Amino acid sequence: MRPSIRIPLFLVMLLALAGARAQGGDPLPSWNAGAARQAIVDFVGRVTREGGADFVPPGERIAAFDNDGTLWVEQPMYTQLAFAIDRIRALAPRHPQWKDTQPFKAALEGDMQTLMAGGEAALLELVTASHAGMSTAAFEGIVRDWLAGARHPRFRRPYTQLVYRPMLELMAYLRANGFKVYIVSGGGIGFMRPWSEAVYGVPPGQVIGSSIETRYEVGAHGPELVRMNRIHFVNDKGGKPVAINRFIGRRPILAFGNSDGDYPMLQWTTAGPGARLGAIVHHTDCRREYCYDRKSPLGRLDRALDDAGRQGWLVIDMRRDWKAIFPAKNDANRGVR
């Protein structure tokens, strides 16, 4: 058994946030005063006011958050893609044919242009090949080990420290107001769950994502779930409302995303009756994070940005609306383990 997480990272962060709250009682200290912050606070006030026209009982206060680009950094590449490439490199000696076969060749050579030109199909092939062939328990260990050592190429910090501080505050604020917070990500469910509770305070059962098939086997090690090299479900675009229905069985009243892949989730959430909040994190901060939208191959935000006004979705301008982007280094110096 690997050592368990001693002090969850999100607890460390929340203690730091609690300090800020104790001073001013502000649950969202990293949000600048402005329309975005006000819209969030107003919405939470409306749905939690007992006897009010928009009151929603706690069990129905479902909040859905995309992950990559909404809760943590997704540039210059999805964290899970960086993990997959490192795994492909580690596994390459056992697969000599990869050095002449795409997309493996591009991954081994770090040729991102060829890799991205292969589109979603190439990424899925890399991910399934690098994430399969072991038990779910073994995979969890591989993810933890990788995250403990990997560093973001620009910020030189563990990926689990490159989560957005304003969003950590928002999730804590929602929970304090009786919401149940779910992650609804295109990323792999098995890649997110080993750290989602420590980093976000979101337990594994509230993490929805893409998945590969697993098979129940009783072998020499006893019962195991073995990860297979075959996609089970891609949790993106129209797949997000499908998975929300399958996993939660209730329509969220709040959803946050950052790309066109989140459009159907935002639409499904905000088309329901009563008070609803849909929001888009717009990456406008080249200096503190990244700036990208319509032309980005990752996290492309085009149609959802065009339609946000008409749909009544809040557009969060990272540069303008967020006082801080990441947790301070000394709040979050423990990594996942």
Place this chain on the structure above:
Amino acid sequence: MRPSIRIPLFLVMLLALAGARAQGGDPLPSWNAGAARQAIVDFVGRVTREGGADFVPPGERIAAFDNDGTLWVEQPMYTQLAFAIDRIRALAPRHPQWKDTQPFKAALEGDMQTLMAGGEAALLELVTASHAGMSTAAFEGIVRDWLAGARHPRFRRPYTQLVYRPMLELMAYLRANGFKVYIVSGGGIGFMRPWSEAVYGVPPGQVIGSSIETRYEVGAHGPELVRMNRIHFVNDKGGKPVAINRFIGRRPILAFGNSDGDYPMLQWTTAGPGARLGAIVHHTDCRREYCYDRKSPLGRLDRALDDAGRQGWLVIDMRRDWKAIFPAKNDANRGVR
């Protein structure tokens, strides 16, 4: 919008149970004193005793319950099969070919022998054909309407009153001790969720079952999830541990089932480290309910019964261990709506 549930059925039942508790402080008044009851109370005591060797933190106290035959009656046929047959009859005018095509012909003629001879494939065909072609919201209404009118052929009560009172008490007792209670059933997830919270106190997000594919569509009625005539997942046998991992992401520490279809779930649960409880509800009460095991086409209990001793699984003898089988009629006279 259909009228919402005014007073959840399980609340009515719990109020009745609370009366019993107030008298003697007994959380399990419908369980006779004996080894089964003692094993349950001992297990809960061990995993909740802080500082004890077997202590389990609340977030990891996951309990998994099969539904048909474990939480409610499954004889003379699964409730969902009775629903599917009634739906086939209602839809038959639009499908004239059904009267000459199996398994529809057998369903229309009430020919259960032919139907059961068709095995799981025939049942799946009936279920998908009768459960598809409408939105998830419309299907929920159809299920509620049917349950409000349908009566069990022997007990002449709504199916939602034919839940096992000792199991309602057990689920309430587990929740009061920090457990999170899940249903992990071969039945349809969309068939169980409309009433699981009112009847069992289990919210939709904690109901895991078989499912058909759904598709996200934006049409004249706005965004909808449309149920398709195609199986997505069969949550039985080895599928149960697979779905538990996919939905919950944690291994249960307690699982209850009643048939060989629950064997892998019980095995997966009890093979984990630390204190574990696996249990089988053995249908031994011909008078008050039904008696069946090794030879029953529905809910067959054979290999799991043979192996229970070796695996350390508790076998609950309904006749001996349960003081009452169903809630009293005046505790549960409201049905689902």
